[in-house]
Amino acid sequence: MGKPLDLTVDDDGLRRALSAFAGDLDALDETWEGIARQMEAGVRPRIPVLSGALAGTLATRSTGSSAELSVGGSLPYARVIDNGWRAHNIEPAYFSRPAVELLTEDAAADLERGIQQAADRRGLD
16 A cells, blocks of 8 residues: 655645545545445345345445445355355355456446545535
């Protein structure tokens, strides 16, 4: 990870705008909520449903700085269903992979848009 940016600003107007912009970046709630919804939409149809117990554990959570998805909770077989178990002839379902793929492909673009919108609201180019 890179070094933190240390910046001194002598212009009060710019200082206020940058401070407000920093607050906007700490609160990209809508952007992270959208990413969490996309992750859920990508995973839910891929979860194998027999009893519905595994699908019922799908949960997403977002904050101003992250999106999380969990499936399986305390179900001991969740990872086996997702990753398979060759020794027992259980083929993997790979239902969690779409969430990972989404994060590597779409989330960066969504975050970039959210940051740009925050900059535009503050009149920063």
